[in-house]
Amino acid sequence: MDLQALGINITSIIIYTILFVAVYLIIKKFMVKPLTSILEQRKSDIQEGLDLKDQMQIKMTELDQKKEEILKEAKIEAKKMVDAAMEEAKAERKKLLEQSKQEADSMISKAKERFEQESKKMQAELDTKVDKAARKIVKEIYLQDKINIDKNLINKAINEIS
């Protein structure tokens, strides 16, 4: 089969092939490579960004954990402080109560002592008054009796004189 007859020119094919290869090489050298490089660079940037994001995520998680720990510690510390304050308040309250009780006991004791002294004094005064009154009554009764007896004795003695 005659290629010429088919319209196919071997030389042209070779030339076209060479040109194609040349164009291919040129495109590859001056367009594909830079583009690939750019794409690679972009990809690398994106990856770096993603890595940074991951790192940031990890850091955020760590920070959250740290925050939680700090909060927990703060809560514990606060609870300890509150507990200590409560204990101190309780101790203070207890101390105040004891002090108040002691003061009250002392006051009651003094009041009792004073009451007893007053009672004894009043009792002594009362005893003295009762004693004096009783003595006076007895003396009056005795004197009255004696007067009556003496009166009878005198009358009897006078009547007996003969």
Next chain:
Amino acid sequence: MEKQTAAKLYKSTKQSEDITLLMLNVLLVSKDQDVKNIIDFYRQIVSGKLLVADIMSSIELTLEQKSTLEQKLNQKFKDTELVYLYTVNAKVDQGISIIVGDNRIQF
């Protein structure tokens, strides 16, 4: 009044009281009395013509009691005149003590 004074002097003398004090008492009580009469009565008492009836009672005797007592004693010693001296002493036993002259009246 002078009889009683004389009787009191006689009684004081018998009780051996201070003679100076007795004389001073005579002077004191004889202001309104006749000392001569006192002396006369005193002599009568000493001689026994007058008898001192020394009546000591634990309570003051009433006028009625005194009257009854004097009547009875006058009757008992009807031959002799009595001079009555009344004194009150709460410590007298039996309510009354009567001494006429040197005799204690027993009941």
